[in-house]
Amino acid sequence: MKLGLSLAQDGFEYKEIKMITLEAERVGVNSIWLLDHLNASPRPDKQQFLECWTLLSALSIETTSVRLGPLVLNINNRNPALVSKMVTTLDKISSGRLDFGIGAGGTNRAEQQKKLGYEYEFDAYGIPFPTTPSIRIEKLDEGLEIMKRMWTQNSATFTGKHYSIKNAICLPKPVQKPHPPIWIGSRFGSKMMRIVAKHADGWNMMGATTVEDFKNGRELLKEFCSRIGRNANEIKTSIIVKGSISECEQRLKEFAEKGLDLAILRIPRDKEIEYLHDIKWK
Secondary structure (H helix, E strand, O other), rough: EEEEEEEEEOOOHHHHHHHHHHHHHHHHHOOEEEOOOOOOOOOOOOOHHHHHHHHHHHHHHHHHEEEEEEEOEEEOOOOOHHHHHHHHHHHHHOOOOOOEEEEEOOOOHHHHHHHHHHHHHHHOOOOOOOOOOOHHHHHHHHHHHHHHHHOOOOOOOEEEEEEEEEEEEOOOOOOOOOOOEEEEEOOOOHHHHHHHHOOOEEEEEEOOOHHHHHHHHHHHHHHHHOOOOOOOHHHHEEEEEEEOOOHHHHHHHHHHHHHOEEEEOOOOOOHHHHHHHOOOOO
């Protein structure tokens, strides 16, 4: 099992994120993951928030070995054909160290969605945001189809309900073949699980907090992969682990025994350096 670190950008200066990232790389962390939001939450007027993809690009120059990715990019924020170009560019700059995390954006619960600030962000920035979860999932499916075609075909064409491209050329192609690993972040809903089984190289089990959750998620993944004739073992799994040092170490041991591929730690603010030294990363 590999270990990653999730950093929330709320209130951080670039020099602070750079310091934590470099220390994480030094002690052997496998990957660094950033949030794709436009504002700090819940008080966007009180804290700054550095944009995810620009920040990843800067960190790719500062680092040499740690993998980098968004956890997860919101499909509604950007045109998928443009994202295809962004991904190939960052994969080139980082010499093939990009893990491409993406999701449908939002939640299926309106009250939670409002609490997390999704609707405020989109209203404030003038970006259309489908409040119906099924529409966002359709957009994710089409968007990933476009991206995969642009990464692997000389000239890509696609016509869908939400997106279309015509003879789109994406040069250069990604360093990683056929493309950077696609990590889809989702809960256990059937509509999203179909997307995971169809497109994902990795699945971040959002909301899974226990070993039992992980076991249930693996069984669900097998079920949906079997429906399309895909081997579920082709899809790696990750979860987010929170807690004190002692709690994290005990839970990491349990998850490792169950075959988890990647544990992503989300640790208390202002304790990042302390945890990086105390957790047994290797």
